[in-house]
Structures are given as C-alpha cells and as structure tokens.
Amino acid sequence: MAPESPDRAHAVAFTLNGEAVRAHVPARMHLGDLLRESFGLTGVHLGCEHGVCGACTILVDGRAVRACLMLGVQADGATVETVEGLTESGRIRDLQDAFHTRNALQCGYCTPGMLVTATELLNDADAATSREEIRAAIAGNYCRCTGYHAIVDAIAATAEARRDGPKNSRREAAE
Amino acid sequence: MSADLSGLTFLDRPNSYIGRSVPRPNARRLLEGRGVYVDDVAVARLGHVAFLRSPHAHARIVALDTADAKAMPGVIAVVTGPELAAVCTPWVGVLGHFKGLRSAPQHALALDRVTWVGEPFCAVVARSRAEAEDALAAIMVEFDPLPAVVDMETALESATPPIHPELGDNLAFERVLDVGDVDAAFRDAAVVVEETFQFGRHTGVCLEPRAILADWAAADGMLTVHHSFQAPHMMQDILCKHLALSEGAVRVICKDVGGSFGIKVHIYPDEMATCALALMLKRPVKFVADRLESFQSDIHARDHRVTARMAFSAEGDILALDMDDLTGIGPYSVYPRTSAVEANQVVNLTGGPYRHQHYRARARVVLQNKAPTCQYRAVGHPIATMVAEGLIDLGAARLGLDPFAVRVRNVIPDDAYPCAGVSGIKLEKLSHQAALAKLRAMMDYDGLREEQALLRQRGIHRGIGLAAFIEITNPSAAFYGVGGARISAQDGCTIRLDPQGGVVAAVSVTEQGQGTEGIIAQIVATATGVPMDQVRVISGDTQTTPYGGGTWASRGAGIGGEAAWQAGKALRGNVLAVAGAILQADPGSLDIRDGAVVDAATGTERMPLSELGRIVYFRPDTLPPGVQPEFVATRHYVPKDYPFAFTNGVQASYVEVDTETGFVRLLKHWCVEDCGTVLNPLLVDEQIRGGIVQGIGGALFEHCLYDAEGQLLNGSMADYLVPMAGEMPDIDVAHVVSATASSEIGAKGAGEAGTAGAPAAVVNAINDALAPLGARVSRQPVTPDVVLEALGLI
Amino acid sequence: MKAPDFAYARPASLDAALALLAEHGEDAVPLAGGQSLVTALNMRLSAPGLLVDLNAIPELAGVSEDEGVVRIGAMTRHRDVGTAALVRERLPLLAAALPHIAHPAIRNRGTIGGSVALADPATEWPACCLAAGATIVVRGPGTERRIAADAFFLGLYTTALEPGEIVTAIEFPVPGDGAVWGFEELSRRHGDYALVGLAATGRRSAVGLSDLRLAFFGVADRPVLARAAAAAIEAGDLTGAQAALADELDPPDDPATRAATRLHLARVVLGRVAGRMRDGTVKEETSHGA
Structure with a gap:
C-alpha cells in the first residue's frame, strides 16, 4: 500500500501506540505535526523542527528517531510509539518513577524525548551505562532546566535496577 | 521566625x-x-499567525504589497503595521527610577522602519501555520537600507547616526556611582590589577518556544489568552492598556510553561500583535515562535564589555574597585521592565561579597540595531561576579597568595550583619565565611591542589576556579513598582x-x-x-x-x-x-x-x-x-523591611585544558549556597545545577554572533551551541541556612545562584590551568579560538 | 517553520525510483534518511517539486562481503553500518567513526548513501570513504557507474553524481596484512559537526608507515586527502607533514572558529593519529569541549 505514485497528500496506515490507525497526510507534514494534529499526541514536543533539540524523539519500529525529521507519509506501514503509548503499556514505569523521585525534570518539555532516548538505551542489552556513557547517549536531547545531573542519576538507577532485578521482570521491562 | x-x-x-x-x-x-503547553490547547476556528520579519538591521519600508498574499489558499488576513496600530497602541520601555533612561515608541508591528533583523512588520493569519508561511513568501516588500549601528563600542561616536533621531544620540542610560576615595585607595595600593572582560551576547533558548493563543469572544466581551509566560497579571494589565480593554475583559492563563528563565516575562511585539489580531478578526489566533525566529526575536542578554581594576594591600586586603561597563541593548529598551536593569545590577553587585570601602562604577547602556536585550536569568550577576572574582585571582597571583585565602580574608564576616554593601545595598544576613569553609571541605581543596601539582609535572594542565557571589531575590516594589511599572511585588x-x-x-x-x-x-x-x-x-x-x-x-x-x-x-x-x-x-x-x-x-x-x-x-x-x-x-x-533579600554562595570548578587543542574539559563543579530555609532540597539542588549549566553555557558555548551589517550568523540550534549532557560535569550542591527574618518561612530565592557564579568559577579555573604557560583568557565564551590565541598557538 | 508544499512518492524498486527521477528531472529530489534534507525542507531552504523516497527499496540496504570487498547498501542506516559484525571485523575505521555521527536518533535514521551523496564537508562517512579507498556505486537511468572516492567529492555539497543518478552502494576493499587505521575528531560538543577530523588508513611495518591515506574533514569545502602530508610521514617527518597541511587544506573561516584554529587543530590531530598508527595503538580518540 506504499504511495508509489507522486501526490501532494497520501493515505497512510500504521500502528500507533499499539493501535492500527489511518490518516490522510499532506506530503509536507512532518511526523511530529501528524502525531500532534491528527492524533492529539501532544506529548510529542516540537522544540526546534530541525533535528537538534531531541524534544520530539519517538520510537519508529523500535528505534528512537526525530519526529520532525520524518515525513508523516513515511509512517506508512511502520510501528510508531510515543511517550503516551510507552506510558500506557507500563514499560517505562520504572524509568518514570526514577525521574520523578530524583526530580529529573523541571518544565517537562524535554522529558518525553529524554524518556524515549533513555528507553532505547536501556533496551539495548549490550549498552554499557556508566555516567559518561549515559551522558553520551542523551547528548542529543537538550534540557535547559535541570543541569542533566539528575537525569543521568535517574537513568543510571533504572539501568542498575533492571540489571539487578529478577530476570523475568527485566525481560518484561524490556519488552 | x-x-x-x-x-x-x-x-x-x-x-x-x-x-x-x-x-x-x-x-x-x-x-x-x-x-498542556500553549500549543497543546485545542480551540475551534483557530487562525495561525506567521510574521514577516525584517531581513535588514535597519531599513525604511518603502513599499509593502499584500494583495497576492491575501489571495493565497487558507489565508484569513494579512495585516500591516499601520493597520494593526489602529487596534494596539505603542509603548515606551522606561521607568521613573532609572533617571535619564530613554527609548522610543515601539509598535507591535513596525510601521515604516525596521530596526533589527527579525523585527516583525507584517502578519499573515491562515488556517494553518504552513499556509501562513506560504503567504509570507507572496508579500512584496521594498526596503531602503539605512546605516546600522552594530558595534556597541562605536555606538556613541559622533560619526554614528542615532537610531532614533529624536533622541539625539544612542546613549539610552548612564549610571555613575562613586563611593569613598577610590583615587586615594589606588594611589596607596601595594598592587593594582586591571583587566578588560568581554561577555558575549546570548539568549535563553527555552525549549518550548514563546507561544500565545488569544481568543476574542465578542459576544462575551472577553479576551482569553493562553500564554507561555511568567507573569499573567502583568500581561493582563498591559493588554488592557494597549488594547483599550478593562481588566474584567481580559483573562490570561499560563498553564504548563516549557522553561522561561526571564525570557517569558517581557512584552514582545509579535505576542501583542497576536492579541490585537484576535480582536480584529473576532476569532482565536495562535502564535508559536519557531526556533529560527526565536533566535531573532526572543530577548538577548549580556553583551557587556567591562574594564575594571582592583587595588590590594600587600597583605591581600581589597582596597578599592573601579570599573566601567558598556552594554548594547538593541534598538529599544524592552517594555515594561526596561533594558537598563542589567547594567544597573552590575553596578550594584560587583564586589558585593567583600568589605572594601572604596568603589567607583560607571555603566553606559547604548542602543544598537541588534535584537533587544533584557532581563534573563541572573540579571547582571554573572558579569559582576566575573569582574570581581577575576580581579581577585589576578591580585592573589601578583601577591603570591592562595586565591582561597584571599577570599576568606576579604569577605564581609558572617557576624557583621545586618550591614550595607559598598554599593549601598542593604544586606540582612549572609554567610560567606561559612559557605567558603563548607566548600573547602566539600571539594577537598587542599587535595585538589596536590593533585593539580602532580599532574602539572606530567604535562596535564588542570585548574581550580572559585567564585563567591551575592544574589538578589525576593524583590519588593523597589525593583519596578517605584519606577511606575504596574508590576506587582x-x-x-x-x-x-x-x-x-x-x-x-x-x-x-x-x-x-x-x-x-x-x-x-x-x-x-x-x-x-x-x-x-x-x-x-x-x-x-x-x-x-x-x-x-x-x-x-x-x-x-x-x-x-x-x-x-x-x-x-x-x-x-x-x-x-x-x-x-x-x-x-x-x-x-x-x-x-x-x-x-x-x-x-x-x-x-x-x-x-x-x-x-x-x-x-x-x-x-x-x-x-x-x-x-x-x-x-x-x-x-510582600517583603517590607528590605528592598531585596540578598543571598550568597560560592562555587568552584575543576577543569582540564588541552593546551594543544584549546579544548576545556569540565571535570567537576561544586556550589555552596545560602537561600535561607531550604523548603525542598530535591528541587533547589537541581534548580541550582540547572543554573550552573546555564552559566557554563555562557562561559564556554553560547554566543549570538552578528556580522558587521547586523545579520545574526548563528540563529539555529545547530549553530548556536547550548550546553548538552555530554560536556557537562557532575555538580555537588550544599547549603548554609541563614533564614530571612522578614518572613516566617525564612525562605529566600535560589533561581539565580547557579548562573551567577558558574561563569566566573569556570573562567578562573581555565586561567588557573593556563597560568604556568603565561596565558590568560578574559573573553566569554571561552572557545578553542580564545584559548589558542591566549596560548599564542594561532 | 513548516516545509513548502511538494509531492511525494515512495517507489518499491530501484528502477521505479530512477524512472521517477528521470521523468521529473531537476524538480525531483531523492529522499534517503532525510536527516539533512527534511531539516532543509522545514527551514524552506529547499523547495523540490517531488520527493522520491528511497526507503522502500529493499535492495539498497544491507552489508555483504564478496571477494575482498565489503559492500554497504546506500540505504543502510548509520547505526547499522557501524554495528554490523562484518564492518566491526573488516572495517574497524567505520565502526570507530560511528559514535561521532550526530546522536543515536539521527544514526538510527540517516543513511551512509545519503551522507555520501550530500557530501557535507564536515561529516564522517565521506572522509572514511576517501581514507579507505572506497568505490561509490551509482545508478542512473539504465546505467551503473563505479566512481573512486578520490574522484567523487568535488566541492561543497558537490559530487560526481549526474542528474538522475543516485548512490546505490559503497564498496570498501578489505584491508590486508599489516593494515592500520586511525580516527580522531574534534567537535565542540558530542555529535556536532567536526571542527576538524581525520580518518586514516595505512600499512605498518618495522620501518614505519606506508600506503598512508589521510582524509581530513571539516577543513575544506570537501573531504581532503592530504597526500604531501602522508608522504612526509612515510618519510618519518611529522613536522614536515604538519607544515604541508597549510597548502593541502583550505579551512573555512567561520564566525565561531577561525581558519587558523582549524589548521592548527588539524596539525594536532595529525600528530596524534600518526603517532598512534605508528605505535600500533589503534584506539580512536574523542574530544569534546569548549
């Protein structure tokens, strides 16, 4: 069902936060705007719309990407997850708890993108998670409020808890 | 209590x-x-506004033809400056207590002359932002470029034309303070050190850009404004004044705000225009600044050049401080807080932790054709702190004294309060001595000095930088109200x-x-x-x-x-x-x-x-x-017994300078801070850390670069470098508690502390690292260029 | 900051993509990972009539080895290039370059072919291609061309690609016995474009380094093979090599970083990389900071 012929708008179908969805999308609309405007997923924050700030980071086919640097039409056939879907699934509850108890957020505008970036890092079983490595992993997510220290704390604590936790709970968390 | x-x-x-x-x-x-940030608020019949902004630093608008744009798909209205001025009156950013402060009337959309790159002068409202931007491209404009005043150093020269001819020249404000006998103190000093400090212009880069949604319900006579803003009642008052509405007809709602840092407490032409457009069109209109226009239109800050000298006795007592500050604020003093406050704070705060009795300062605030500057986190503090702390390190080096010891020797003793600072500021209760003692133990100052000496033998250049500071918090009406601003204290x-x-x-x-x-x-x-x-x-x-x-x-x-x-x-x-x-x-x-x-x-x-x-x-x-x-x-x-609750703190930075590349690695940062009663350590600590990182941004990375024609050269997030996690250090925070007796809770503010002290701590650390090589930096941001120049390698 | 209006097509085969590009001529632009192109669209710096999306063409992605050559499909994502077992084993230079390319979310989406075709002079893959002696495989309407990296990068965002052609793969010769490599990049912050970078390959023996290829990036309008510097190092003259860079590089003088700074940094990086290659310490170095 790929839009093989040129057009200024296309019908797309994809899986969004576990649900099959359809939309008619202007070709020029980036995925961030599509998710916000057609699906009300306002947890996808637009901070720069040129791929630098990281606020719009979402998962596409399980990988973190910038929603502002993908076209909405390119979601066709993909599996897209936003912070709303990750929240509802409970998969990042431990990470959210760690952010909350350490106050690893202030205004909250970077937070969804930061959580998605951390989700990918924590899902990567091979990823080492020293403070320096965590800093490198989130180096593409701008936060003006916190100073990053507490964010690094929260991700490190979650990584450690998942590593030390019972095997089955870790698998659950990573699924 | x-x-x-x-x-x-x-x-x-x-x-x-x-x-x-x-x-x-x-x-x-x-x-x-x-x-729920402004852009998340859903309303029916919404119009999206985009602004045509000046591509010139200074130009006359000779012709403006909007006919083609009005015919574009989705366009609801195209409105020019003169058309908007019929609904929204202009303003002048002056206050009575800044004697002599001058500015010119500023309109929501420029009428016939644009004065900085990014000034809005025409608006398109359309059914989508994309369609509004499409129509912007169809507006025909003809400009007659005028001479631009770009360099603040030459803004006051007689050959430089005044931006606003009716003002006669480009001097917006000047303040001179002369306390004690400065000339005598310098004459009698054992050591005098002098330095010129440059502070780059930078900006706030709130992650959520400025945003406003104004909804005029004509039937109810009610303007409801969703605003990413810090001071809803102030905005309400100003909308009433300039749109001729009563208080009951204006409701301002500020739900979630994605960072502000002082950026979102000023009156912006595009935001006023958005509200006026809602009135004109009798429907909701939304403006969300995109990142590129944020760099051009958010207020900028700093942009100071300070030449200063400090006199010392042979024992290391600070005898006197003499400084001259020049700052460029753009073409208008920003409404309603004015753009004279930062320079004024520099005068009030410089050397504030110390007990010298002779102090002279001059601050000149000049107009220029760049984005307007105004109050941004830690207004004036990082400049004041850098000047004094930089000079103290210079003096300590000249005297062969340890910089920590010189600070301990000179701070106003903890048992001397209440007292007045040399600039006349009233200080209720500060704790410099306790803070310094706590910092020394916390950072293991002596151990670090040993490590530094050992590593120097191996060619590794590490530096330790200190910065004691005072911070203005809990302002009373003395800040704005006494000057006539309707800003509630x-x-x-x-x-x-x-x-x-x-x-x-x-x-x-x-x-x-x-x-x-x-x-x-x-x-x-x-x-x-x-x-x-x-x-x-x-x-x-x-x-x-x-x-x-x-x-x-x-x-x-x-x-x-x-x-x-x-x-x-x-x-x-x-x-x-x-x-x-x-x-x-x-x-x-x-x-x-x-x-x-x-x-x-x-x-x-x-x-x-x-x-x-x-x-x-x-x-x-x-x-x-x-x-x-x-x-x-x-x-x-409202605090009544003191105009401000001053707080204090001290920071330390530990850095390593790669003396081949000029790169600076931040190894660790410490802050001991006294905000009175600590209501919630979790919140205050991370707020201080965030402030420190913001200060480090200005010290090492952030800089609004303009060319000689007044074009902003790096107005994107790829080119304007904000501090990111990869380069920032871990930051330890501790507290001394001197509760204010003005209130029962005893809490003072903590929001400026991090930004106030971090640049001086980092720059002093860099200079400490470079000292054995005979190199020294004094220009922020300290980029590899600056370090390599200091080292004589380029 | 919304993109101008354009049409979009996502062909399912390379032939269909090439046919669309041929039919629409200069009005059509191929869309690879989009990490630079969509930025340009959002900023309205680019206004194509048609985007031809290459993301649904299976034959353009993947890493394989055949007769001493590692072939990397143009639509292979940065991350998949750098983490492929084949690449890590055969082309460790590329694996070392990966962490310097922007940030994880960009690496997940951007492609090696897109990066090579864009030819941003401050990016990693073009320099790696040059250092490794890669061949850029391109297809136009009906024809395939194989262009040596040395002849591919012609100037600022300018390559040997003809209108209607796209990069389909990059072929890297597998380094032989005694091969060594070096990589270093200096950027202000993690993931920023390079102030200066160096990707290098060569051969090490008891007498020193030979067959050196020093590909600098961030210091000219294209990635630059510093041949005179390489010859000087092979002759054991590091100082001469560093001096030679003055003629071989043409660093930009931008408002944040002077040309003199970049040239100086290039010399520092050369010394460090050459030293490591000579000493057989192949670890790559990262440096970020002010």
Missing part, C-alpha cells in the same frame, strides 16, 4: 513537609507527556477546605518547572495539617488566583510561599475555631495533623476533617448557634 498559635514554628510543625525532598505532585503528568494565596478534608490552594506565583506548585503544596500541607496528597494547587490564571506578580527574580518560594503559609495558618485557625465550637474545646488546645483535628498536647484524634466538612457544608443546621464557618482564607505578602 515567630511561633504560631500552637506554639510551633514553620520548621517544627508536626508532619511538616518542609525541608524534605518531596517529589513534585505535578511532575507525574509531565512524565507521561500529558502537560506582592502575592497572594487563597486556600479552601473542601468537604472530604482536602484543600485547594490558588496562588498568584506561577510555575515554569521550578516546582512552585510543589513548594506551595508542601507549605499548605504543613500549615493546614492536611496531607500533601490532598492539596491541589492552582496557579497561572488571572481569573482564579489572587492578584500578584508571578514568578521572576527568584520570588516564587520566598514571597508566594510566605503568602501560602499565612493563608494556611489563617485557615487552620478558622477550622479550629469551628472544631472547638463543635467539640466544646478551646481552639488553642486543638491542632490539625494528618487530616484530623487532634488534641494539640497529646496528638489524640478528636475529629477527622472529613467529618468536620460534612457538618459544615451539609448539616450547618447542627452547628452551635452563632458559628459561621469560613473555610476559605486568603493572605497576601
């Missing part, structure tokens, strides 16, 4: 939440992506007890992520005895909160918090009076703890609040005769 009627102070109430690291109740929503809190025993607290201070609502909830819970999870806080709405100033200049906790404490105490008194009548007990023998009325002496529960609520709200017929419950209490607060 006075005791209340139960004999207990703010700090030792039972079940107190004060001083505890309680997570913010409103943070969970943000963690789930359920915040007082704030209020209204608390209502509901039938189930929970409370709702409405406050006039606002939340931009600092944790204002969390702090208020902690205070209200502590004051009323209601568990924190049954406290709801409402903020950021002119229609549902008491009147107040909002959140700026580190006032939310200290001023809003005291109002909440007083309101909570009053409500507790009201509740206990009714409970006493029902229980036939002396109200003074009762207290509220953990949601129940208890016997104050024993803690024995007498009646849950839910039972009291049931009786009061649903069976008032059963109340004893003559008892009229008032389960709503409101209190307001």
Whole structure:
C-alpha cells in the first residue's frame, strides 16, 4: 500500500501506540505535526523542527528517531510509539518513577524525548551505562532546566535496577 | 521566625513537609507527556499567525504589497503595521527610577522602519501555520537600507547616526556611582590589577518556544489568552492598556510553561500583535515562535564589555574597585521592565561579597540595531561576579597568595550583619565565611591542589576556579513598582477546605518547572495539617488566583510561599475555631495533623476533617448557634523591611585544558549556597545545577554572533551551541541556612545562584590551568579560538 | 517553520525510483534518511517539486562481503553500518567513526548513501570513504557507474553524481596484512559537526608507515586527502607533514572558529593519529569541549 505514485497528500496506515490507525497526510507534514494534529499526541514536543533539540524523539519500529525529521507519509506501514503509548503499556514505569523521585525534570518539555532516548538505551542489552556513557547517549536531547545531573542519576538507577532485578521482570521491562 | 498559635514554628510543625525532598505532585503528568503547553490547547476556528520579519538591521519600508498574499489558499488576513496600530497602541520601555533612561515608541508591528533583523512588520493569519508561511513568501516588500549601528563600542561616536533621531544620540542610560576615595585607595595600593572582560551576547533558548493563543469572544466581551509566560497579571494589565480593554475583559492563563528563565516575562511585539489580531478578526489566533525566529526575536542578554581594576594591600586586603561597563541593548529598551536593569545590577553587585570601602562604577547602556536585550536569568550577576572574582585571582597571583585565602580574608564576616554593601545595598544576613569553609571541605581543596601539582609535572594542565557571589531575590516594589511599572511585588494565596478534608490552594506565583506548585503544596500541607496528597494547587490564571506578580527574580518560594503559609495558618485557625465550637474545646488546645483535628498536647484524634466538612457544608443546621464557618482564607505578602533579600554562595570548578587543542574539559563543579530555609532540597539542588549549566553555557558555548551589517550568523540550534549532557560535569550542591527574618518561612530565592557564579568559577579555573604557560583568557565564551590565541598557538 | 508544499512518492524498486527521477528531472529530489534534507525542507531552504523516497527499496540496504570487498547498501542506516559484525571485523575505521555521527536518533535514521551523496564537508562517512579507498556505486537511468572516492567529492555539497543518478552502494576493499587505521575528531560538543577530523588508513611495518591515506574533514569545502602530508610521514617527518597541511587544506573561516584554529587543530590531530598508527595503538580518540 506504499504511495508509489507522486501526490501532494497520501493515505497512510500504521500502528500507533499499539493501535492500527489511518490518516490522510499532506506530503509536507512532518511526523511530529501528524502525531500532534491528527492524533492529539501532544506529548510529542516540537522544540526546534530541525533535528537538534531531541524534544520530539519517538520510537519508529523500535528505534528512537526525530519526529520532525520524518515525513508523516513515511509512517506508512511502520510501528510508531510515543511517550503516551510507552506510558500506557507500563514499560517505562520504572524509568518514570526514577525521574520523578530524583526530580529529573523541571518544565517537562524535554522529558518525553529524554524518556524515549533513555528507553532505547536501556533496551539495548549490550549498552554499557556508566555516567559518561549515559551522558553520551542523551547528548542529543537538550534540557535547559535541570543541569542533566539528575537525569543521568535517574537513568543510571533504572539501568542498575533492571540489571539487578529478577530476570523475568527485566525481560518484561524490556519488552 | 515567630511561633504560631500552637506554639510551633514553620520548621517544627508536626508532619511538616518542609525541608524534605518531596517529589513534585505535578511532575507525574509531565512524565507521561500529558502537560498542556500553549500549543497543546485545542480551540475551534483557530487562525495561525506567521510574521514577516525584517531581513535588514535597519531599513525604511518603502513599499509593502499584500494583495497576492491575501489571495493565497487558507489565508484569513494579512495585516500591516499601520493597520494593526489602529487596534494596539505603542509603548515606551522606561521607568521613573532609572533617571535619564530613554527609548522610543515601539509598535507591535513596525510601521515604516525596521530596526533589527527579525523585527516583525507584517502578519499573515491562515488556517494553518504552513499556509501562513506560504503567504509570507507572496508579500512584496521594498526596503531602503539605512546605516546600522552594530558595534556597541562605536555606538556613541559622533560619526554614528542615532537610531532614533529624536533622541539625539544612542546613549539610552548612564549610571555613575562613586563611593569613598577610590583615587586615594589606588594611589596607596601595594598592587593594582586591571583587566578588560568581554561577555558575549546570548539568549535563553527555552525549549518550548514563546507561544500565545488569544481568543476574542465578542459576544462575551472577553479576551482569553493562553500564554507561555511568567507573569499573567502583568500581561493582563498591559493588554488592557494597549488594547483599550478593562481588566474584567481580559483573562490570561499560563498553564504548563516549557522553561522561561526571564525570557517569558517581557512584552514582545509579535505576542501583542497576536492579541490585537484576535480582536480584529473576532476569532482565536495562535502564535508559536519557531526556533529560527526565536533566535531573532526572543530577548538577548549580556553583551557587556567591562574594564575594571582592583587595588590590594600587600597583605591581600581589597582596597578599592573601579570599573566601567558598556552594554548594547538593541534598538529599544524592552517594555515594561526596561533594558537598563542589567547594567544597573552590575553596578550594584560587583564586589558585593567583600568589605572594601572604596568603589567607583560607571555603566553606559547604548542602543544598537541588534535584537533587544533584557532581563534573563541572573540579571547582571554573572558579569559582576566575573569582574570581581577575576580581579581577585589576578591580585592573589601578583601577591603570591592562595586565591582561597584571599577570599576568606576579604569577605564581609558572617557576624557583621545586618550591614550595607559598598554599593549601598542593604544586606540582612549572609554567610560567606561559612559557605567558603563548607566548600573547602566539600571539594577537598587542599587535595585538589596536590593533585593539580602532580599532574602539572606530567604535562596535564588542570585548574581550580572559585567564585563567591551575592544574589538578589525576593524583590519588593523597589525593583519596578517605584519606577511606575504596574508590576506587582506582592502575592497572594487563597486556600479552601473542601468537604472530604482536602484543600485547594490558588496562588498568584506561577510555575515554569521550578516546582512552585510543589513548594506551595508542601507549605499548605504543613500549615493546614492536611496531607500533601490532598492539596491541589492552582496557579497561572488571572481569573482564579489572587492578584500578584508571578514568578521572576527568584520570588516564587520566598514571597508566594510566605503568602501560602499565612493563608494556611489563617485557615487552620478558622477550622479550629469551628472544631472547638463543635467539640466544646478551646481552639488553642486543638491542632490539625494528618487530616484530623487532634488534641494539640497529646496528638489524640478528636475529629477527622472529613467529618468536620460534612457538618459544615451539609448539616450547618447542627452547628452551635452563632458559628459561621469560613473555610476559605486568603493572605497576601510582600517583603517590607528590605528592598531585596540578598543571598550568597560560592562555587568552584575543576577543569582540564588541552593546551594543544584549546579544548576545556569540565571535570567537576561544586556550589555552596545560602537561600535561607531550604523548603525542598530535591528541587533547589537541581534548580541550582540547572543554573550552573546555564552559566557554563555562557562561559564556554553560547554566543549570538552578528556580522558587521547586523545579520545574526548563528540563529539555529545547530549553530548556536547550548550546553548538552555530554560536556557537562557532575555538580555537588550544599547549603548554609541563614533564614530571612522578614518572613516566617525564612525562605529566600535560589533561581539565580547557579548562573551567577558558574561563569566566573569556570573562567578562573581555565586561567588557573593556563597560568604556568603565561596565558590568560578574559573573553566569554571561552572557545578553542580564545584559548589558542591566549596560548599564542594561532 | 513548516516545509513548502511538494509531492511525494515512495517507489518499491530501484528502477521505479530512477524512472521517477528521470521523468521529473531537476524538480525531483531523492529522499534517503532525510536527516539533512527534511531539516532543509522545514527551514524552506529547499523547495523540490517531488520527493522520491528511497526507503522502500529493499535492495539498497544491507552489508555483504564478496571477494575482498565489503559492500554497504546506500540505504543502510548509520547505526547499522557501524554495528554490523562484518564492518566491526573488516572495517574497524567505520565502526570507530560511528559514535561521532550526530546522536543515536539521527544514526538510527540517516543513511551512509545519503551522507555520501550530500557530501557535507564536515561529516564522517565521506572522509572514511576517501581514507579507505572506497568505490561509490551509482545508478542512473539504465546505467551503473563505479566512481573512486578520490574522484567523487568535488566541492561543497558537490559530487560526481549526474542528474538522475543516485548512490546505490559503497564498496570498501578489505584491508590486508599489516593494515592500520586511525580516527580522531574534534567537535565542540558530542555529535556536532567536526571542527576538524581525520580518518586514516595505512600499512605498518618495522620501518614505519606506508600506503598512508589521510582524509581530513571539516577543513575544506570537501573531504581532503592530504597526500604531501602522508608522504612526509612515510618519510618519518611529522613536522614536515604538519607544515604541508597549510597548502593541502583550505579551512573555512567561520564566525565561531577561525581558519587558523582549524589548521592548527588539524596539525594536532595529525600528530596524534600518526603517532598512534605508528605505535600500533589503534584506539580512536574523542574530544569534546569548549
């Protein structure tokens, strides 16, 4: 069902936060705007719309990407997850708890993108998670409020808890 | 700190939440992506506005043809400056207490002349932002470029044309302060050091760009404005004034705000235009600044050049300080706070921690054709701190003294308060000596010096930098009100007890992520005895909160918090009076703890609040005769005995300089800070860390670069470098507590502290690392260029 | 900041994509990972009539080895290039370059072919291609061309690609016995474009380094093979090599970083990389900071 012929708008179908969805999308609309405007997923924050700030980071086919640097039409056939879907699934509850108890957020505008970036890092079983490595992993997510220290704390604590936790709970968390 | 009627102070109430690291109740929503920022507000019939902005630093608009743009698909209206001026009157950013401050009338959309690259002069409202931008491209404009005043160093030369001819020249404001006998002190000094410090122009880069949605409901006569802003009542007042509306006709709502840092407390032409467009079009209009226009149109800050010298005795006493500050503020003084405040703060604050008695300062504020500058986090503080702390290190080196010892020797002693600083500022209670002692132990200063010496032998150049500072918080009306600005310095809190025993607290201070609502909830819970999870806080709405100033200049906790404490105490008194009548007990023998009325002496529960609520709200017929419950209490607060609550702190930075590449690696940063009562260590510590990183941004990375024609060269996030996680150090924070006696809660502000001291600590550390190589830097940001130049390698 | 209006097509085969590009001529632009192109669209710096999306063409992605050559499909994502077992084993230079390419979310989406075709002079893959002696495989209407990296990068965002052609793969010769490599990049912050970077390959023996290829990036309008510097190092003259860079590089003089700074940094990086290659310490170095 790929839009093989040129057009200024296309019908797309994809899986969004576990649900099959359809939309008619202007070709020029980036995925961030599509998710916000057609699906009300306002947890996808637009901070720069040129791929630098990281606020719009979402998962596409399980990988973190910038929603502002993908076209909405390119979601066709993909599996897209936003912070709303990750929240509802409970998969990042431990990470959210760690952010909350350490106050690893202030205004909250970077937070969804930061959580998605951390989700990918924590899902990567091979990823080492020293403070320096965590800093490198989130180096593409701008936060003006916190100073990053507490964010690094929260991700490190979650990584450690998942590593030390019972095997089955870790698998659950990573699924 | 006075005791209340139960004999207990703010700090030792039972079940107190004060001083505890309680997570913010409103943070969970943000963690789930359920915040409601302006761009998330859904309204019907919404028009999206985009602005045509000047591509020239200074030009006359010769012709403007909007006919083609009006015919574009989706376009609702195209409006020019003169058309908008019929609805929105211009403003002038001056204040009475800045004598001699001058600016020119500024319109929401420039009329016939543009004065900086990015100034809006025409607006397109369309059904989508994309269509509005499409139409911008179809507007025909003809400019006649005018000479641009770009370099502040030449703005005052007679050959430079004045930006506003009616002002005669480009000097907006000048202040001179001369205390003691500076010339004599320098004449008698053993050592005099001098330096010229340059502070690059930078900007706030709030992650959520400026945003405003104005909805004019003509039938109701009501303008509802959703605004990413810090001071809703101020915005309401200004909209009333310039759109000719009454207070009752304007409601400003500031829900979630994605960072502000002082950026979102000023009047912006494009935001005023958006509100005027809503009136003109009788429908909702939304403006969300995109990132590129944010760089051109958000206020900028700093951009100072300070030449300063300091006189020392042979023993290392600071004898005198003499400084000259020049700053460029763009073409207009920003409304309503003015753009003279930063320079004024530099004069007030420089050398503020120290006890020298001779001080001379001159500050000149000049107009130029760049983006306007105005108050941004830690207004003036990083400049003042860098100047004094940089000179102290120079003096210590010349005298062969340890820089830590020179600071210890010169700070105003902790037992000298209350006293006045050399610039005339009134200081209630500071703790420089205690803070320095705490820092020294915390960072293991002696151990670090040993490590530094060992590594130097191996060719590794590490440096330790120190910066003591003072910080202005809890401003009274002395800040703006006395100058005629309708900016409230007082704030209020209204608390209502509901039938189930929970409370709702409405406050006039606002939340931009600092944790204002969390702090208020902690205070209200502590004051009323209601568990924190049954406290709801409402903020950021002119229609549902008491009147107040909002959140700026580190006032939310200290001023809003005291109002909440007083309101909570009053409500507790009201509740206990009714409970006493029902229980036939002396109200003074009762207290509220953990949601129940208890016997104050024993803690024995007498009646849950839910039972009291049931009786009061649903069976008032059963109340004893003559008892009229008032389960709503409101209190307001403004500091009266001091114009500002000064705080203090000291920071240290440990860096490594790669002397081949000029790259600086930040190894560690420490801050000891005294904000009075620490209401919530979790919140205050990370706010200080965030401030430190913001300060480091200015010290090492951030710089609005303009060319000679006044074009902004790096106005994107790829080119304007903000501090990111990869380069930032871990930051240890500790506190000394000198509570202010002005209020019962004793809290002062903490929002500026990090940014105030970090640049000086980092730059001093870099210079400490470079010292053995005979190199020194004094220009921020300290880029590899700057370090390599200092090392003579390029 | 919304993109201008354009049409979009996502062909399912390379032939269909090439046919669309041929039919629409200069009005059509191929869309690879989009991490630079969509930025340019959002900023309205680019206004194509048609985007031809290459993301649904299976034959363009993947890493394989055949007769001493590792072939990397143009639409292979940065991350999949750098983490492929084959690449880590055969082309460790590429694996070392990966962490310097922007940030994880960009690496997940951007492609090696897109990066090579864009030819941003401050990016990693073009320099790696040059250092490794890669061949750029391109297809136009009906024809395939194989262009040596040395002849591919012609100037600022300018390559040997003809209108209607796209990069389909990059072929890297597998380094032989005694091969060594070096990589270093200096950027202001993690993931930023390079102030200066160096990707290098060569051969090490008891007498020193030979067959050196020093590909600098961030210091000219294209990635630059510093041949005179390489010859000097092979002759054991590091100082001469550093001096030679003055003629071989043409660093930009931008408002944040002077040309003199970049040249100086290039010399520092050369010294460090050459030293490591000579000493057989192949670890790559990262440096970020002010």
